[in-house]
Amino acid sequence: MxxxxxxxxxxxxxxxxxxxxxxxxxxxxxxxxxxxxxxxxxxxxxxxxxxxxxxxxxxxxxxxxxxxxxxxxxxxxxxxxxxxxxxxxxxxxxxxxxxxxxxxxxxxxxxxxxxxxxxxxxxxxxxxxxxxxxxxxxxxxxxxxxxxxxxxxxxxxxxxxxxxxxxxxxxxxxxxxxxxxxxxxxxxxxxxxxxxxxxxxxxxxxxxxxxxxxxxxxxxxxxxxxxxxxxxxxxxxxxxxxxxxxxxxxxxxxxxxxxxxxxxxxxxxxxxxxxxxxxxxxxxxxxxxxxxxxxxxxxxxxxxxxxxxxxxxxLKPVVGLTNTILIISITTITSAVMVAIYVRSSISKPLVKLKDASVKIAEGDYDVDIDVKTDDEIGDLANKFDYMKESIKFTNENLRELIKLRTDELQNALEEIKNNQSFRDEMTESFTKKILAPISSLVKNIELFKNEQNPETLLFVENDLMQLKTTTDDFIDYYMTRTNTTQYDMTDTSINQLMSESVALFDKHPKSSNISLHIDDDDVKVFVDKKMFKRAIFNILDNSLKHSTSGKIDIKTRKIGEKQVEIMISDAREISPDQSLDNLFELKSPDAQTGDDPIGLYVAKSIIIEHAGTIHAQSNDFGGVTFFITLPIFEN
Structure with missing residues (x-):
């Protein structure tokens, strides 16, 4: 055959x-x-x-x-x-x-x-x-x-x-x-x-x-x-x-x-x-x-x-097994023939009906009735076939409207791509301005120092350099966070020492005296990349100093149970009662927060999450915002 x-x-x-x-x-x-x-x-x-x-x-x-x-x-x-x-x-x-x-x-x-x-x-x-x-x-x-x-x-x-x-x-x-x-x-x-x-x-x-x-x-x-x-x-x-x-x-x-x-x-x-x-x-x-x-x-x-x-x-057991298999085989053959006849009638007839219906649909008759009523895969196939028939009928009758709908969807997708490109352009422009500003100031201050030899001018130079470093660090952190290429060098360290070193980064900041640190006597260890985690704390403190009306920043650490340690950073910024704090950590375009860092809190949250930690913000009794950070305690 x-x-x-x-x-x-x-x-x-x-x-x-x-x-x-x-x-x-x-x-x-x-x-x-x-x-x-x-x-x-x-x-x-x-x-x-x-x-x-x-x-x-x-x-x-x-x-x-x-x-x-x-x-x-x-x-x-x-x-x-x-x-x-x-x-x-x-x-x-x-x-x-x-x-x-x-x-x-x-x-x-x-x-x-x-x-x-x-x-x-x-x-x-x-x-x-x-x-x-x-x-x-x-x-x-x-x-x-x-x-x-x-x-x-x-x-x-x-x-x-x-x-x-x-x-x-x-x-x-x-x-x-x-x-x-x-x-x-x-x-x-x-x-x-x-x-x-x-x-x-x-x-x-x-x-x-x-x-x-x-x-x-x-x-x-x-x-x-x-x-x-x-x-x-x-x-x-x-x-x-x-x-x-x-x-x-x-x-x-x-x-x-x-x-x-x-x-x-x-x-x-x-x-x-x-x-x-x-x-x-x-x-x-x-x-x-x-x-x-x-x-x-x-x-x-x-x-x-x-x-x-x-x-x-x-071999008596094998001979007995042989006879049993022979009896089972004869019974199975008889049953199989009966099942085959039943399956033939239950599968072949519905499939013939589906075939006849497909011929009529191919000839343009979309009103054909698919008369297959079974509760199995054949019945499911018939339902899908009937749905396909109705879809073809609807498509033929509404082709122009469907084309317009798909065109609108395509335009929306292109607009979204354009907006994403606009956002990247805005971010690039913001970083460029932030880098050029300290560079211009740095050049002027250096020239001033050459002419007047005034030691106080070096403080301005140092401030310009710090601003330039902060901006470049922001750009690097933003890029590595978006591309998932950040490399972490993890080590176990004291949480109190880590917070002390983080606050020390602001020793030369004009508002450094406004920062107060209260560490828990029960010191614990955490497993972090010290450089990256201090970067996250720096971004949060920098954000609080910029927005706090009184300039006061209060930092506390405390142990929560046996598994976690919590860091609380409170400021006194002005917020309205109905203002939502959920979007503080979202990536924003520069003009959405005038004079604010558009990515600092976004990068801070990304770093903390990579350390198996959590961060959220809520209003405090001072009328400002408190940032709550939790980290798992390191266990040997």
């Missing part, structure tokens, strides 16, 4: 087609999501089970280490070493001299009872009892300590012989430091046992004896049983195999001593992982395994803990 064909399709068909495409897309995405989810679920479960088995295998390894090395540590390693060293010094004859459960070895003679009751045997008995209490069952079938000659020098249970047969286990423990025997299973008692041996060396590393035990492994079987009792392992089979692939225990209860299939055992090459396989019946199975690892000074047992689980059991 090309673009022209799509454009020619009716809107109702487009809506139906759009719904169909959306539904199909949702179905495809759902199928892909479920397929991907199955793979991800298997991976997540395999990883989680692998971590659980690794943790269980760690507890098994650590438990086996404790069962033999714990005996030495609990019996006091230093004592064991000393006992063996002292004992070995008395055994300096071959083992062949031993007969009838009694050995006559040089000056020493010992019996089975003496061995059972010596200090090392008693310590081993206590250590074994402590460990067995922890595991809550009889753990040891045998615990003996053998010296390098093969004589038993300590035992926790009665002996038939005081010597041991130096077979392969002896060579293994002497060479490697450990011996881990094959697991044995007693069919009658259903008990698993294993021989363990540990080489004992002195502090210099010399071989001084062997600790040999025969331990029961029921705690390991219980640990595997408890592991399988967890909810996530209820449908699984857990087995323990040795380094040759022989099954030591299997929760499915196969015969002890069977071997796992060689391919399966070979694939378990990592320390901990999972793999997938399919049997001859086509059943998919996940195999999760974790291998025994060395524990500090104890070697690996060579065992592998294996978990098998049918992947169909793992």
């Amino acid at each position: 090309n673009e022209d064909q799509i454009n020619k399709m009716k809107i109702g068909i487009k809506i139906l087609l759009s719904f169909f495409v959306i539904i199909v897309s949702i179905g495809v995405m759902g199928f892909l999501t479920i397929t991907t989810s199955q793979e991800k679920i298997i991976h997540e479960i395999g990883t989680d089970h692998s971590e659980t088995l690794s943790q269980t295998m760690y507890f098994i390894d650590d438990g086996m280490r404790e069962k033999i090395l714990g005996l030495v540590m609990l019996s006091d390693e230093i004592f064991v070493e000393k006992f063996l060293v002292d004992s070995n010094s008395n055994y300096d004859v071959p083992i062949e001299m031993f007969t009838n459960n009694t050995a006559d070895v040089g000056p020493v003679s010992f019996s089975v009872n003496e061995i059972l009751n010596n200090d090392l045997s008693i310590k081993l008995q206590n250590s074994a009892r402590y460990i067995e209490n922890k595991y809550r069952y009889e753990l040891y079938n045998e615990i003996v300590v053998v010296n390098p000659h093969g004589f038993i020098v300590a035992s926790v249970k009665p002996l038939d012989d005081v010597s041991v047969d130096k077979s392969d286990w002896w060579d293994a423990v002497v060479t490697t430091g450990y011996f881990i025997g094959d697991v044995q299973f007693d069919e009658d008692s259903k008990i698993y046992t294993q021989d363990l041996a540990y080489k004992i060396s002195d502090s210099d590393g010399n071989f001084i004896g062997v600790l040999k035990t025969n331990v029961k492994l029921q705690d390991i079987i219980i640990m595997i049983y408890d592991l399988r009792s967890k909810n996530k392992f209820l449908d699984s089979d857990i087995s323990l195999i040795d380094s040759s692939g022989k099954i030591l225990y299997d929760s499915a209860d196969p015969e002890f001593g069977n071997y796992v299939p060689l391919p399966e055992y070979v694939m378990m090459s990592e320390t901990s992982d999972y793999l997938l396989s399919t049997d001859q019946l086509g059943i998919d199975t996940i195999h999760v395994y974790a291998k025994s690892q060395p524990q500090r000074d104890f070697p690996s047992l060579g065992w592998t803990l294996v978990l098998k689980q049918n992947t169909d059991d793992l």
